Amino acid sequence: MINEILLVLGGLALLVLGGDLLVRGAVNLALKLGMTPLVVGLTVVAFGTSAPELLVSLSAALQGSSGIAMGNVVGSNIANVLVILGVTALISVIVTKGHDLRESWAMMIGASVLLIALSFAGEIGRLQGVILLLALGAVLWRQLSTGRAEPGELEGAALGAGWGKIIFWLVAGLIALPIGANLLVTGATVIAREFGISETVIGLTLVAIGTSLPELAASVAAALRGRADMALGNVVGSNIFNILAILGITTVVAPLTVPPEMLRLDLWVMLGSSLLLAPFLFRSLSLTRIVGAAFVLAYGTYAWILL
Structure with a gap:
């Protein structure tokens, strides 16, 4: 058990370091390419912080553990909104005004x-995986084609670092995040199984939280640097990537069976938590500390129901 605890602590340390490096590199990349930090958060940072979900879901699918593979994605999307944005708002109020994420x-x-809709068939196969990847291509084209910054929009957004530093920060962050997540998930999963928790519940909670920690690290780092737009973009972008990219790639490699209990509760919780963001984005309301506490409490209630 001591070894597993050390893995968890080491993973957390790498996640915090990787999140800070990735955000620093991404903001500077936005300045260099003339892209808004919001769009970089929706693409570069979102894909980088979703890397652990891809690794975990692929590994689980190849081992025949559909519960962990599906639970990882669905649970991560729930955690991204309720835990990641909740904790980030508790640390630093997230201002949505002026950041159009609608x-x-x-x-x-x-x-x-x-x-x-695809889950009602009971299985997400290779054809459904191709559909998800085609949808991903359309999303990426739309994001990148509309993400050019207006003159002066990036002024003061980054430090104007050289290409060498930017590449180092991005590469180091993208390497540290999945390694940290893997260490944490490996240690935490062994600990959880010692207490007899089911595979699907492990995927929806423990593994999902573990693989969502890069989003937490990147979002908190972004908020503390005054980049609330990137924190929001990271979460929204990660949720899109988790479904379209992670499940798309995973199911093309190995079809997944949808656990029946997921259709009864978890998929709807995922959709409901995403809908919670509507009033904040459409009415430019800030995610205050009270809202953050409510989000975290909502996730705690959901986890309690599962356990």
Whole structure:
């Protein structure tokens, strides 16, 4: 048990370091390429922090553990909104005014509804995986084609670092995050199984939280650097990537069986938690510390129901 605890602590340390490096590199990349930090958060940072979900889901699918593979994605999307944004708001109020994420939010809702529709078949096979990847291509094209910054928009957003530093920060962050998540999930999963927790519940909670920690590290780092737009973009972008990219790639490699209990509760919780963001994005309301506490409490209630 001591070895597993050390793995968890080591994983957490790498996640915090990797999150800070990735955000630093991504903001500077936005300055260099003339892209808004919001779009970089929706693409570069979102894909990088979703890397652990891809590794875990692929590994689980190849081992025949559909519960962990599906639970990892669905649980991560729930945790991204309720835990990641909740904890980030507790640390630093997230101001949404001036950061237009309405279209990206609609894409996230569309991806969630598509996943639910595909899940009713009881299995997400290779054809469904191709459909998810085609939808991902459309999303990426739309994000990148509309993500050019206006003159002066990036002024003061980054430090103007050289390409060498930017590449180092991005590469180091992208390496540290999945390694840290893998260490944490490996240690935590062994500890959880010692207490007899089921595979699907492990995927929905423990593994999902573990693989969502890069999003937490990156979002907190972004908020503390005054980049609330990137913190929000990271979460929304990660949720889109988790469904369209992670499940798309995973199911093309190995079809997944949808656990029946997931259709009864978890997929709907995922959709409902995403819908919670609508009033904040459409009415430019800030995610205050009270809202953050409510989000975390909502996740605690959901986890209590599962356990």
